[in-house]
């Protein structure tokens with residue numbers, strides 16, 4: 001793989017080793033099947049056990065809970081490699097690790113952590129994260145899903161969630177709900193909801209033209225009875241799910257680069273072999289500008305994510321820095337995928353090549369985990385001190 005800026009020299013041997021093992025997995029197990037899975041609109045579930053063995057689920061969470069205990073750069077490199085395969089495969093791992101395991105780790109009781117995290121790390125228990133609702137996307141604080149405490153300390157959950165990755169695959173859902181009739185976002189708490197609980201339903205979202213190799217579902221909760229210990233005890237307020245999103249967005253900043261790398265490499269190879277007007281198209285200046293722009297943006301993005309990972313490991317990164325990285329890297333990856341598709345001419349629209357698949361996938365990545373616009377507003381507020389959300 002082209003490493004134009006010798007970024008490998010800024011990685012430790014252990015970091016390169018983790019990256020290379022996931023790279024091999026993607027080359028050998030994901031790339032041969034992903035085009036077909038995408039066309040069929042199927043998440044390749046058969047990959048889950050191997051991903052568990054590789055330690056990609058919750059890889060940056062501690063070993064004492066059965067996780068790999070890796071640093072955040074290693075975690076980011078895993079996301080990069082998975083998304084070099086497909087954004088759907090990376091989304092599966094992001095949701096499992098950053099959005100289902102992380103809240104249990106950060107807000108769960110010791111008993112919840114010991115019960116759920118080891119089998120989730122192995123991929124034996126799948127989780128999803130229910131925050132978005134049909135009428136509350138960028139503004140989750142308006143959510144209407146409600147959990148009411150019953151006299152005996154148990155809970156009754158009612159409401160619905162929309163666009164939930166892994167929703168129909170999951171064994172447990174981490175559901176965010178307002179509590180006890182309090183409509184303020186202070187009352188938001190997280191609940192672990194086993195998906196076989198009576199009243200819980202997951203329905204797959206049909207007709208997706210993006211992230212087709214990923215399950216996306218609508219969840220509904222009708223009088224779902226939950227035991228007292230279903231609540232994540234230290235969750236409280238909207239800041240709890242937002243902390244999970246910060247974890248996931250960090251990984252996405254790396255992941256999007258993986259998609260961009262796949263597109264760049266495909267375009268580079270194609271430019272050297274596709275002959276038109278008796279010369280490889282890579283010999284024409286216009287294609288070289290395209291490739292130079294792609295390469296430059298990938299290198300810049302990698303440096304942003306790598307530095308962010310070091311800040312995260314040092315415990316000094318901010319959610320606003322994560323917004324910058326997610327916003328920039330997904331944006332440049334989307335542009336790179338589009339340019340790669342164009343460079344490939346008619347072949348660029350085939351599932352046999354990856355550019356169009358990545359291009360379509362990245363439209364979802366651009367929208368989820370805070371839309372590009374929402375991250376613009378976060379950055380705008382950070383530098384001006386003025387809130388432009390409302």
Ligand SMILES: Cc1cc2nc3c(=O)[nH]c(=O)nc-3n(C[C@H](O)[C@H](O)[C@H](O)COP(=O)(O)OP(=O)(O)OC[C@H]3O[C@@H](n4cnc5c(N)ncnc54)[C@H](O)[C@@H]3O)c2cc1C
Pocket residue numbers: 095129130131132136137138139162163164165166211216364367368369370371372373374377388389390
């Ligand atoms: C494939 C996929 C998987 C997903 N997985 C999950 C998941 O696992 N769990 C989960 O909880 N959610 C998930 N989501 C939901 C995702 O997080 C939301 O789609 C996202 O937050 C945007 O919400 P929305 O789609 O309702 O758009 P809206 O919030 O309705 O936004 C519509 C448009 O308005 C813009 N906009 C919104 N507010 C403002 C503002 N204040 N100023 C200017 N412009 C604004 C947006 O940028 C966008 O362009 C997923 C979405 C997709 C597509």
